[in-house]
Amino acid sequence: MALASTANSALDFGPASALSCRECGTRYDLGPIFACIECFGPLEVAYDFGPVTREEIAAGPTNIWRYSKLLPVPGNVETRPNLQPGWTKLVKADNLAGELGLRSLYIKDDSGNPTHSFKDRVVAIALEAARNFGFHTLSCSSTGNLAGAVGAAAARAGLDSCVFIPSNLEEAKITMASVYGGRLVAIDGTYDEVNRFCSELIGDELGEKWGFVNVNLRPYYAEGSKTLAYEIAEQLGWRIPDQIVIPVASGSQLTKIDKGFRELIKLGLVEDKPYKIFGAQAEGCSPVSSAYKAGHDVVQPVKPDTIAKSLAIGNPADGPYVLDIARRTGGAVEDVNDREVVDAIRLLARTEGIFAETAGGVTVGVLRKLTESGALDPEAETVVLNTGDGLKTLDAVAAEARPAAVIRPSLAAFRTAFAN
Amino acid sequence: MALASTANSALDFGPASALSCRECGTRYDLGPIFACIECFGPLEVAYDFGPVTREEIAAGPTNIWRYSKLLPVPGNVETRPNLQPGWTKLVKADNLAGELGLRSLYIKDDSGNPTHSFKDRVVAIALEAARNFGFHTLSCSSTGNLAGAVGAAAARAGLDSCVFIPSNLEEAKITMASVYGGRLVAIDGTYDEVNRFCSELIGDELGEKWGFVNVNLRPYYAEGSKTLAYEIAEQLGWRIPDQIVIPVASGSQLTKIDKGFRELIKLGLVEDKPYKIFGAQAEGCSPVSSAYKAGHDVVQPVKPDTIAKSLAIGNPADGPYVLDIARRTGGAVEDVNDREVVDAIRLLARTEGIFAETAGGVTVGVLRKLTESGALDPEAETVVLNTGDGLKTLDAVAAEARPAAVIRPSLAAFRTAFAN
Known part of the structure; x- marks a missing residue:
């Protein structure tokens, strides 16, 4: 029995049948929600799996969509622009x-x-949820890897993105997160403060139609x-x-x-x-x-x-x-x-x-x-x-991974540097 | 007819049958040589291909070894420790x-x-040549990507490595090239000077038993x-x-x-x-x-x-x-x-x-x-x-891929930064 009736027949989440509270088991229709209104417990995706065989999976694409029958995604997910993560070594x-x-x-x-991080897996699932719910902007709080994954996924999918990071992140992650052309916002604060800020934003009209992959899309995202x-x-x-x-x-x-x-x-x-x-x-x-x-x-x-x-x-x-x-x-x-x-x-x-x-x-x-x-x-x-x-x-x-020596291009210099 | 007789029945290069001069067509037995002694032209690998079908290839591993019947590598190449490059998107x-x-x-x-570069493809083939010739050290001159690829491949394969780079390379490439534990040598000079130095080193006793992937192993390497x-x-x-x-x-x-x-x-x-x-x-x-x-x-x-x-x-x-x-x-x-x-x-x-x-x-x-x-x-x-x-x-x-703003974690700060 679904408690909150947000049912929408246009939604296609494949085998996913509901959201279910991890604490008290209350069930909800699939929607952009993440906490139980009964007990504030986290929601997770519940499924009605059909038959799945090893052979079917092995014949699938060499990315996470080979498991599409086990994920909250439409059957045609493969055909929609996405980064095709997974099937890593x-x-x-x-x-x-x-x-x-x-x-x-x-x-x-x-x-x-x-x-180059596992975040591409979870973002790919969140992207499908964002599409289902008609969100135009993909967003997140991030310690860095997620920012890049969201920026890249949004670019490929043709969505806007706006990602929030602590301002003290590694330079490589900052550059990567902003190169995809979305909006990158650095926050003076810890990740936990960034996260709290995002929760506030979701409650505000500013964040309407935004899919925060790790907040209001978290139940789907996490399944990745x-x-x-x-x-x-x-x-x-x-x-x-x-x-x-x-x-x-x-x-x-x-x-x-x-x-x-x-x-x-x-x-x-x-x-x-x-x-x-x-x-x-x-x-x-x-x-x-x-x-x-x-x-x-x-x-x-x-x-x-x-x-x-x-x-x-x-x-x-x-x-x-x-x-x-x-x-x-x-x-x-x-x-x-x-x-x-x-x-x-x-x-x-x-x-x-x-x-x-x-x-x-x-x-x-x-x-x-x-x-x-x-x-x-x-x-x-x-x-x-x-x-x-x-x-x-x-x-x-x-500081530790450095050249053993810097030498001039001559055998004599090489001998001097490495003959003991 | 093979001109230079370095034939060794222990060698296994799969379908590769000889080296052949790209300029004058002179053929040589497979060996760690790269230039024609007749005309100084570059040598390349010649093959006697057996039958190959699309189905056979499609049933192979999701890396370059699905094409092993078209490469100068032994049939069991898959089973030997290597980075398994290829089959990229x-x-x-x-x-x-x-x-x-x-x-x-x-x-x-x-x-x-x-x-994270195409160099893993070519190095994987050179590694098999190095194994065939009994070399204990994998080496190269590099503009950066190759250095990382050689260092990583040698680490996985259990060989020593010694790679040479121009000293003015990007920091990321320098760190990556040295993190694999091999010897990284920076040369004060251009890539072309580094390259000439490596050719000298091959002629010297210092470079004996060294496989320079892009010099004395170049004919194999290039096939990747x-x-x-x-x-x-x-x-x-x-x-x-x-x-x-x-x-x-x-x-x-x-x-x-x-x-x-x-x-x-x-x-x-x-x-x-x-x-x-x-x-x-x-x-x-x-x-x-x-x-x-x-x-x-x-x-x-x-x-x-x-x-x-x-x-x-x-x-x-x-x-x-x-x-x-x-x-x-x-x-x-x-x-x-x-x-x-x-x-x-x-x-x-x-x-x-x-x-x-x-x-x-x-x-x-x-x-x-x-x-x-x-x-x-x-x-x-x-x-x-x-x-x-x-x-x-x-x-x-x-310099161009930067955060759109650095703000405090509050809706008011967000509004101020991004209003209209």
Whole structure:
């Protein structure tokens, strides 16, 4: 039974049937809403899935639309202008596994997305919701990656964009976010302040007809992260890994990967088996990790201070759900300091030729820490996520990643520099 | 008949049967050689192709190895650690086409490669040659993109690397090239001086057992660019486009795309039809464009001065072949100035959500110029290449791609900044 009747027969969200409150289960018709009016809990997309086969999926496009029957998007989504994110590489990381003493390790490398972060996945779903609701402007609050993803997606789709960022972001992310021609607004404040400002804007006439991908379109947007779970399972040969290490910013991605795995099991696309989910944070913004270690169910907000700016969300909306999933699956939430983040970026680059942004340094650093502490089983099949690109956070390694020498173009100069 | 007998039965180059002089046709056994001892002409790979079908290719991996039967690589190349480049998106660019007045335009977006430039393609082939010849170090002279591609490929493959760059490169490219843990050597000099130095090093005992991907492995390396032709044709539904705009640095890429198209025709994988190839240079390094316009067959070297550093090769080895192909196919070679490069980067970003490096600004700028001049047929199916990523050449647009405003997080501040 749908409580708020915003039903519109022109809407086409494919298999999505309603929004459902994660806390109290109240159902709503599909609309640009994100919080339960009964209990203020977050809303998420509920589905009536039809039959889906592995063969059908394998015959689909090499992007997230191969899973369109599992997402809140119309059946013809492929034919509409969008960035076609996803189907990024799952890299068998034997060199890194060898260094860490793991038997079987894979890196899901989402730096291969169009704007080089996993955000292209979630924005692509939000874009379809914006089209459904007739919004003309795509908007967001962002720690950087999302700003670029929204700007690029809006450009391809022919929508306006207006994105809001904290003014202290990395230069690369600022330039990238504004090059697509939309409006970029820098806010003197933390990400959490930017986020609160966006919520205000939605209530104002200024924000009418605006789709804030991570606010009023959040239920749809968040579903995009399920595609990480689908791809990992399919790329492993339709199998869920034993252990997976996922970065935690708002926590949404981790909860949706868990949701994706459970859907695959329910649909009979993979075998039902246990898996452990581990969350990774930076020490300078580790409210969820702190709560996990203290045995708490609630998350105490913090003021972020870390080089991992894409994870610098001090008041993570899905923190409690992350705690629940880590505990339920037998995983954990751990954090690493900025020095360990830089070391992990360099370790990953040196062993696998993958240049990750600081968020990837956090997950690989936590992978190392959890392996050393024995929390991860070295014999179990393990996946670690890299959700962004090192080119966007060059400052983290620039001081250390320098030429070995600057010489004149002569053999003599080369000999002098490198003969010992 | 093979002239220089370096035959080694342990070598496995798949369908490649020999090296052949592009000038005089003298044939050599496959080896780490690059110039004809008869006439000093460049050597290229000759093949004995077996039967290849579209179906077989379509069933292959979603990277360049789907074409392994058309490349100088062993049949099991897929199973060896490498970056798995290729199968990048061919984007139907309706927004850009609309702005330029073209009927049917596609962008082959090679920023989607693992290190975000087309160089991953050529390095992957050179890596297999290095393995075949037992080299322990992968090396190159580079204008930046190649340095990153070699560093990353060597890291994944477990080889050492030592790469040489001009010391004035973009910071992003320097950091990226050194983060993979190999040895990065900056040379006080132009790319052409770096290149000459590498040739010296190969003749020296210091460079023994080194595979310089673009010098002693160049015949193999260059073949990697054929995969751009294969992918474009396959992604168009096994059809060669009517017109294609390709950047010209050394000119190798353009000549190999032409070779790739001709192979597809010869193998019966596409229909035989005419196509026009257009070369694109930056005005500040336009020796091939100048020769084309002057009606010359030879290319006069220049000292580069352009923001398009990845194309800044003043003495392009394959320049004469580019001239020949442009003239034979009814194409042209054109150049644009730095201002037009920046405008084209922003045009592409604004219309299609693709953030190209300066080389992509050169091709899109030349596309625009050739359309306006009438040299390109607006009714014909057209492909333009973007070979690199805007994150590596941020300086080109950083001054112009800025936030529209910096404000405090309040509706009042937003209204003040953006009212009317």
